[in-house]
Amino acid sequence: MKKIINSIFGLIILSALFLTSCGSTSPSSDRRPVILTSTTFLADIARNIAGDRLTVESLLPIGVDPHAYQPTPQDAAKVADSKLLIVNGMGYEQFIAPLLENAGGERKVIEASAGISPREDAGGEQGVDPHMWLDPNLVIRYVENIRDGLIKFDPDGEAVYRSNAEAYIAQLKELDTWIVEQISQIPAERKLLITNHEALGYFAERYGFTIAGAVIESFSSGASPSAGQMADLIAQIKASGAPAIFLDASDNEALARQIAAETNVRVVTDLHLESLTDGAPAATYIDMMKHNVTRIVEALK
Ligand SMILES: [Zn+2]
Known part of the structure; x- marks a missing residue:
């Protein structure tokens, strides 16, 4: 009888150890590929589409002005390690071109604003106005571009990315309606x-x-x-x-x-x-x- 109790205890301890080791290595989260975005708001938009399938990280920390940003050696390492990078595009990320030029390895780059026509009355000498994310209707295009890029990167996740993108686009449309109501004051x-x-x-x-x-x-x-x-x-x-x-x-x-x-x-x-x-x-x-x-x-x- 004592022997049986001992074995049961042994089993319990073994299971406990097994569970602990599973918990500490957390295989599901550690194995998720890391997607890099240039800025924090792009990381949030991309997370809404990626859901739990991918880990999304912003290269720039919170509170930093991307126009004036000076990249660090750590940024160069993050870009070099990345397999997929999401940028706003339209010349917004001046800091990223030298990082991409010098980074080894290969990565796909999703330009979130691709296909959006820049503002026409914007001054010609200044180049293109990149601030398209400040109109949520244009962010719908960002979502579609990011969704399509994620599907190419991870075809098995297509159904998840499509359904997440659809739900987030519905939220952007609600946001637009809310803004119109607020502005009417x-x-x-x-x-x-x-x-x-x-x-x-x-x-x-x-x-x-x-x-x-x-x-x-x-x-x-x-x-x-x-x-x-x-x-x-x-x-x-x-x-x-x-x-x-x-x-x-x-x-x-x-x-x-x-x-x-x-x-x-x-x-x-x-x-x-x-x-x-x-x-x-x-x-x-x-x-x-x-x-x-x-x-x-x-x-x-
Ligand atoms: Zn700006």
């Missing part, structure tokens, strides 16, 4: 946007705003206005009657404050246009858009 004559750099062009086109000016007249934050440009901008803002300047949380406030002092416009400093946040208010792409719209409506209504 703003009187037509106050639908004027001034931003740090020209980030809200696609958003303005979709939701009927006029871009009344930008502190930095560029599609990138990596430029600085001259004294003459500042004077012109101040005159332009006064003439437009725009109530507020909207900055991304990562933007330098000094120039906007200088403009505000001379024009009496309000400065909103906490939009999240180029990065998610760690937790609220912009933990996901959809939350990021809701936060921005809420702040814009509060300032303009």
Whole structure:
């Protein structure tokens, strides 16, 4: 009898050890391929499509402005190790070209914005406006491009990627409807946007705003206005009657404050246009858009 009890105990201990070792190595999560994205909002969009089949990581950390980013040696190693890289495209990721040129290995690159026509009234000298993700209707194309790229990368997951993409596109359409409702609180004559750099062009086109000016007249934050440009901008803002300047949380406030002092416009400093946040208010792409719209409506209504 004692012998039987001992064997039962032995079995229990063995099973416990087996379960523990399974838990600690967690084979299902460790074996999932890692997909790299350039930025945090692309990682969130891609996760919604990848579901549990793939692990998605952003190369850029949270809160970093991709326009001004200087890659590190660790970034070069991550790109070199990657098999699939998802970028916005349209010249947005200036930092990534040298990384891709120098990285060994081979990887597929999904350009999320592929096939979207850039804004036509955007200044020719500046190149293309890459900020298409700030219109959720254009993000539907991002989702389709990412879905198709994931299916090529992992054909066995096709049904999962298709069904996840469909569910996420439904959420993007709901977001668009919500934005239209929120924006309707703003009187037509106050639908004027001034931003740090020209980030809200696609958003303005979709939701009927006029871009009344930008502190930095560029599609990138990596430029600085001259004294003459500042004077012109101040005159332009006064003439437009725009109530507020909207900055991304990562933007330098000094120039906007200088403009505000001379024009009496309000400065909103906490939009999240180029990065998610760690937790609220912009933990996901959809939350990021809701936060921005809420702040814009509060300032303009
Ligand atoms: Zn930007």
